[in-house]
Amino acid sequence: MTDVTASRPLSERTQLIRKNLRRRHMSETIFRALGLLAIIVALGFVALLFADILRKGVPAFTQSNLHLTATFDPEIIDVGPPPGRIAGQSEAEFRAASLKWQREVAMLNWNKVVEASLRALAPAGYEIAAKDLLTIPETDARHRLREMFVADPSLLGQTVKVDVLASANADNWIKGNIDRSLPDSQQQLKAPARALIDQFVSNGTISMGFAWSLLTNVDSRAAPASSGLLGALVGSLYMMLIVIVLAVPIGVAAAIYLEEFAPKSRLTDFIEVNINNLAAVPSIVFGLLGAAVFINYMHLPISAPLVGGLVLTLMTLPTIIIATRGALLGVSPALRQAALGMGASKTQMVFHHVLPVTFPSILTATIIGVAHALGETAPLLLIGMKAFVASVPATPLDQATALPVQIYLWQGNENRNFFESHTAAAIMVLLVLMIALNGIAIFLRSRLERRA
């Protein structure tokens, strides 16, 4: 069978189109390749970042626990019984007596108890100075024992099992964060302590466990192994709440007013330009502004989550306003006409029809704005939130730090070997929060959009 179409010469026009077609396909292929390349490069960097953080941070989630068998030796714990209630004694007098007793307990040399229990665990006659022996447990071990005793004075004379954290240096040695071949002069721990630690590890006296202290403890300088993120987490939480309570309603209301109600005039144009400019202002400038206005002028406390929250609110407002306006702008004019045509007032149009359809996008934009605020560091440094705070802030007016600032502080800690992994672990916690927030945004968005 002969091919009829092949024998017919191509028309000039078709040939022209074909020639062009090759060029068009070519440019499409090039564009696709470039796009793919861009994505691969971006993903590659993200993967690199995550891999690095995970590699460094995961070890920080396990920590060395030292299983002690402590004896509350009456020889060392040379203190009378806690004061009991005496008939006719007022509540204040009783409390004063209790406190006096607690002070006496605190004056005792609890390190001796720790030392004794460690010596009991070491092989008989093991030669190690008391000072060096005490470098193995974290320095807060004695506080643990004292608190146990204060809570239950009947422990006097008894022997109990108690788990304490190994010191940061011991942890480093166990995890191999320190080069074991370094000479004695460059090691943090003395040789007998290092050998004893290795023994403890092999006989199970020291074991690895999940580092709950990272999430349940506050920052600590005296006992680095026990330092945790709780204070920073609570500080960040307060600030996020303040941002949500202030920035979201103000931002959304401002956007609605500007987009739906404000007459178009020079003034509103000016405001619009300035909001866009504000969104581009470096965040550190907001910190300066916050320090000047909230602290110097309004005399709000320094280092407080309240001030941090206010500064982050200022910083987040333009983002929320711009995103909300964008969402409102995207509502089809047909919907607005339908509402107005039915005799809805402008407010009714906005609240009955426009807001419900834009709600998912406004919500997403808001959550992402809040997530941004959560990760912001620079402005917080300028309002004093970089101070070392070893307590959980009870109110937003107390001194506190924030997660990203905690990362910055740990990154600068002198005990590099130990805090490198702690820093990475804190970054992981922050990233998990961010991913969770973004996940919530995506989830709510898809849920709400399906319903709409």
Place this chain on the structure above:
Amino acid sequence: MDTLTGNTRVTQSPDVTSTPVELSKRTTRLTARDVTVHYGSKQALHGISIDIPDRAVTSFIGPSGCGKSTFLRCINRMNDTIEGAKVGGTIKLDGEDIYDPSLDVVELRARIGMVFQKPNPFPKSIYDNVAYGPRIHGLARSRAEMDEIVHSSLRKAGLWQEVKDRLAEPGTGLSGGQQQRLCIARAIAVSPEVILMDEPCSALDPIATAIIEELIDELRENYTIVIVTHSMQQAARVSQKTAFFHLGNLVEEGNTSDIFTNPRNKQTQDYITGRIG
């Protein structure tokens, strides 16, 4: 007028034999005098004067861009919502100037309903679409009364049979023609005195068009209707009065039968015979 049967009527030549209406005997509902509209510096309407009769269908015809929609929007002041639109002249509803500053547009739009060219139901349930107007205007005192309004409006719009089992489903899930009838139901739920329709059938197929034309014909009994249309046949079929617009001017207006049988103006004649447009 007899009922429409399928789409046969739609393709017919202009049916100028529809019920002759003595327009002069009807009361005038709306009067427009010398209405001008500017969009920014561009003038879209050059002094329109027309009387719109009560309980009759008035159709506006004319080539694209001649200002039909613009004039229609003047009647319920939807032009107020367009940035830069300026309206001059007077429009009176029952002798009352609708552009009087003391008049509330919200009330005006409850009295003058509008159906748009593209069906635009709210992204809410069918029930809520229809109930919205009565709800915001406080027309129903009880749940039962609201149900009654919604049901009767859907019935009047010829949609009841199709949606009676799915009132809770979103109105946006209906077909185009059903959506447009839903919009009509929504408009008549507040019992407006005047209904404005801007090319209500332009997005519909002949069958849906026929249903809506039939509906318009029934609504005429109780409402004053103004309809913009590009279909000469439709104007001829449903309206009693016709106005021909051209380049922002009202060229000719009168009984529909007169306009289609012996137009006085050359432009009108050219348009209805398809020479311009």
